Amino acid sequence: MIESLLVANRGEIARRIIRTAKRLGVRAIAVHSEVDAGLPFVTEADEAVCVGPASPAQSYRNAEAILAAARSTGAQAIHPGYGFLSENAEFARAVEAGGLIWVGPRADAIDAMGDKINARNLMAAAGVPVAPGTTDPAADLDEAVAAAAEIGYPVMVKAAAGGGGMGMGVATDEAAMRTEYDKVRSFAERMFGDGSVLIERYFPRVRHVEVQILGLADGRVVALGERECSVQRRNQKLVEESPSPAVSPELRSRFLAAAVRAGEAVKYRNAGTVECLLDPTTGEFFFLEMNTRLQVEHPVTELVYGIDLVEEQLRVAAGLAPTFDPDALTPRGHAIELRINAEDPKRFLPGPGSITTWVEPTGEGVRVDSGYVAGNTVTPFYDSLMAKLVVSGKDRAEALDRARSAVAEFQLAGPKNNLAFFAELLENQEFQAGEYDTGIVSRMR
Structure with a gap:
């Protein structure tokens, strides 16, 4: 069994992972932002390291700070919990390149499933049912409108790189499609750094x-x-x-x-x-x-x-x-x-x-x-x-x-x-x- 585990997360999931680690006799290491210093997951860990200020980008999504904390505490493995860096393939690769154990799937599986269009195509090839939709990103608004017309309204407009229910909108006709496409694309570029958009059938009662x-x-x-x-x-x-x-x-x-x-x-x-x-x-x-x-x-x-x-x-x-x-x-x-x-x-x-x-x-x-x-x-x-x-x-x-x-x-x-x-x-x-x-x-x- 792993001997020491750094939990790269916060709140209830960090506390929950720490609980299991300690039950198994695994040294549990917490990382935390400045504003989280007094939360239970920090005090219940065997060791804790502050990795930055409140902003997630400067703390829980700061890969360099988290890897530095792992090195300084002698952690053997990193568990990312959910959210933050948990589905970041580059972070998973960096963890393993640093000689640490990544408690999660292989980075190439994260990559494969991180893009919704690529994931849909892989699943279809594997015989997993997929809803009618685009097999490539809609390059522009006109292409999105054409795809929606072929699929049939209503359609779901989705950020291909999104997750957690974010970056999605429903279009019931072409006018709504034009509005939702621009909205989803700009949101996706801002949140995920990737404005690729997927169009697929929307099921009102599902x-x-x-x-x-x-x-x-x-x-x-x-x-x-x-x-x-x-x-x-x-x-x-x-x-x-x-x-x-x-x-x-x-x-x-x-x-x-x-x-x-x-x-x-x-x-x-x-x-x-x-x-x-x-x-x-x-x-x-x-x-x-x-x-x-x-x-x-x-x-x-x-x-x-x-x-x-x-x-x-x-x-x-x-x-x-x-x-x-x-x-x-x-x-x-x-x-x-x-x-x-x-x-x-x-x-x-x-x-x-x-x-x-x-x-x-x-x-x-x-x-x-x-x-x-x-x-x-x-x-x-x-x-x-x-x-x-x-x-x-x-x-x-x-x-x-x-x-x-x-x-x-x-x-x-x-x-x-x-x-x-x-x-x-x-x-x-x-x-x-x-x-x-x-x-x-x-x-x-």
């Missing part, structure tokens, strides 16, 4: 279902079930659950087989996620993208399969066999994750601030992965995620009951928060019945 894959040290790729991620605002997830209430055993078999083919197509190693769109009426599903990292919502898979995905990541990176039998994976029960964000529960606008009250719910089947405690401050410099409230039960009904109780028991004051939204969602008939899609939040508002 579910977002993803499959957790793990590329093992021996070269095999295994699928650890699916997660339903259809409760979203601004194309970003708020709730995830496993298994999906929309997926039958027959459909699940097709989903998992397609996800394994996707991983095998790029010789995938370590943890990754194959995201798909599911038409609940026809049972058709289409490849959306592959996230070449650990997902925010990985805890629901952990609870259903009884494994620690971070431990499995470390084992793969160290060339070790998994703790489980890949040929005897058996899911049990149901798990639901609610993302507790510092945002108002109506318009979902960020609302950072100092935490005056923070009392987490407890009890059977309740897990909280948090990045803060009372007395900390949620600053405006980073994502608004404060904690993940994860519940599990023998079935979905029990998990829903535990979610209602846990939301009611969670005491949080100071920053704005979305606990009231979750209380409303858990009483929503669509959600209770499991018959919801990606439009559920807009229908609630």
Whole structure:
């Protein structure tokens, strides 16, 4: 096993990785910005290094500062968490060039999946279903308009280099297409340094279902079930659950087989996620993208399969066999994750601030992965995620009951928060019945 691990991230995911590292006897090293010095992940690490001021570009995305911290602390490996540098192929190469172990997929797999158009084409060649769309970037507005006319409206206009629900727009006709193309392209150039735009079919009523894959040290790729991620605002997830209430055993078999083919197509190693769109009426599903990292919502898979995905990541990176039998994976029960964000529960606008009250719910089947405690401050410099409230039960009904109780028991004051939204969602008939899609939040508002 790896002996020392630098966690190149912050907040709840850094704290969660550190927890597993320390359980395994691995020396855990945190890096942090100046404003994060007092957060739990810093104090809980065995060692911590300040890598710069609040701006992510000068701290958590500062590859040179992070590599310098690894050298100065004698770290053997780097775990990037999610976001920041986690899907940066050049950083992965730099880590390995520096003689360190990269806890993630190979850099060429990150490259292959980082461009949505290239990823679509690779998946189509591997026999993974893809939605109708362009096989090359739309070179200009006229080409984009022509492509949309051929595909048929409505269409999704997407940044080819984007991710995390950013850099996307929907066009219902040519006039909207002209507006969205310019908007997405300028956003993509500003955020990703790449203005390439993809046009593909937009499905107004669709579910977002993803499959957790793990590329093992021996070269095999295994699928650890699916997660339903259809409760979203601004194309970003708020709730995830496993298994999906929309997926039958027959459909699940097709989903998992397609996800394994996707991983095998790029010789995938370590943890990754194959995201798909599911038409609940026809049972058709289409490849959306592959996230070449650990997902925010990985805890629901952990609870259903009884494994620690971070431990499995470390084992793969160290060339070790998994703790489980890949040929005897058996899911049990149901798990639901609610993302507790510092945002108002109506318009979902960020609302950072100092935490005056923070009392987490407890009890059977309740897990909280948090990045803060009372007395900390949620600053405006980073994502608004404060904690993940994860519940599990023998079935979905029990998990829903535990979610209602846990939301009611969670005491949080100071920053704005979305606990009231979750209380409303858990009483929503669509959600209770499991018959919801990606439009559920807009229908609630």
